[in-house]
Amino acid sequence: MRVVIVGSGTGVGKTHVAQALAHELRRTGVRCAALKPVESGGREDAVALGQASAFHVKPSPLYPLARPVSPHLAARFQGDEISIPRIVEWVNRVSQGVEVTLVETAGGLLSPLSARTTNADLVAELLPAEVLVVAPDRLGVLHDVTALHLAWRALKLPPPTTVLSCPPEPDPSTGTNAAELELLGIVRVAAVFPPGQPDDQPSATVASEVLRLLRGGSPAQV
Numbered sequence: 001m002r003v004v005i006v007g008s009g010t011g012v013g014k015t016h017v018a019q020a021l022a023h024e025l026r027r028t029g030v031r032c033a034a035l036k037p038v039e040s041g042g043r044e045d046a047v048a049l050g051q052a053s054a055f056h057v058k059p060s061p062l063y064p065l066a067r068p069v070s071p072h073l074a075a076r077f078q079g080d081e082i083s084i085p086r087i088v089e090w091v092n093r094v095s096q097g098v099e100v101t102l103v104e105t106a107g108g109l110l111s112p113l114s115a116r117t118t119n120a121d122l123v124a125e126l127l128p129a130e131v132l133v134v135a136p137d138r139l140g141v142l143h144d145v146t147a148l149h150l151a152w153r154a155l156k157l158p159p160p161t162t163v164l165s166c167p168p169e170p171d172p173s174t175g176t177n178a179a180e181l182e183l184l185g186i187v188r189v190a191a192v193f194p195p196g197q198p199d200d201q202p203s204a205t206v207a208s209e210v211l212r213l214l215r216g217g218s219p220a221q222v
């Protein structure tokens with residue numbers, strides 16, 4: 001199974017959620033690789049995902065971009081250009097022998113990868129896959145998730161699974177957003193990752209439920 005992890009923006013919890021899923025897969029004996037094909041501003045995510053995975057992939061990221069700016073711009077600064085076919089070929093190659101591959105995209109759904117492409121094009125090229133949208137359980141998420149899902153429908157991508165993750169600094173909306181997203185008819189949130197470490201017990205419980213849903217299970221009765 002391939003799971004592409006897409007964000008409603010940057011700093012929304014994509015790496016945290018990917019780590020939690022990878023830890024849970026590893027704990028349950030599933031051969032999993034969590035990948036970050038494109039990373040700007042360092043290799044922190046690729047390293048964290050590698051540590052959480054049962055499989056180690058090198059080189060990761062495929063495109064290590066030094067400047068902490070949009071991937072298309074960071075690549076341009078170093079005289080490079082991000083190629084989606086090259087990412088797809090890399091993901092296919094390093095996924096051999098792996099049962100579950102998690103692919104964390106850089107930035108948000110519509111963050112540019114080049115002058116002509118965004119993460120949405122990468123998602124389309126990585127299909128068939130399950131797509132997990134991660135958004136933060138904080139103020140602003142009602143707008144950001146509405147905008148993401150409008151774009152999603154316009155792009156005719158297959159329906160994703162949506163989760164929220166608790167921000168490092170909760171605000172008065174934290175804890176209300178999942179219910180509001182459903183009440184307002186925007187999206188049904190499959191799970192909310194609690195505050196804490198991605199490998200702690202509360203995160204593992206949520207990760208296990210999300211993996212069950214991604215594998216085609218129906219939502220747990222609450």
Ligand SMILES: Nc1ncnc2c1ncn2[C@@H]1O[C@H](COP(=O)(O)OP(=O)(O)O)[C@@H](O)[C@H]1O
Pocket residue numbers: 007009010011012013014015016017165166167168193194195196197
């Ligand atoms: N459920 C959570 N509990 C605690 N901290 C979280 C949680 N989700 C995200 N964070 C923190 O929020 C920040 C942004 O999350 P991160 O996963 O790095 O976002 P992204 O990968 O989308 O840029 C990080 O400092 C991360 O540790």
Ligand SMILES: [Mg+2]
Pocket residue numbers: 014015016045104
């Ligand atoms: Mg990240």
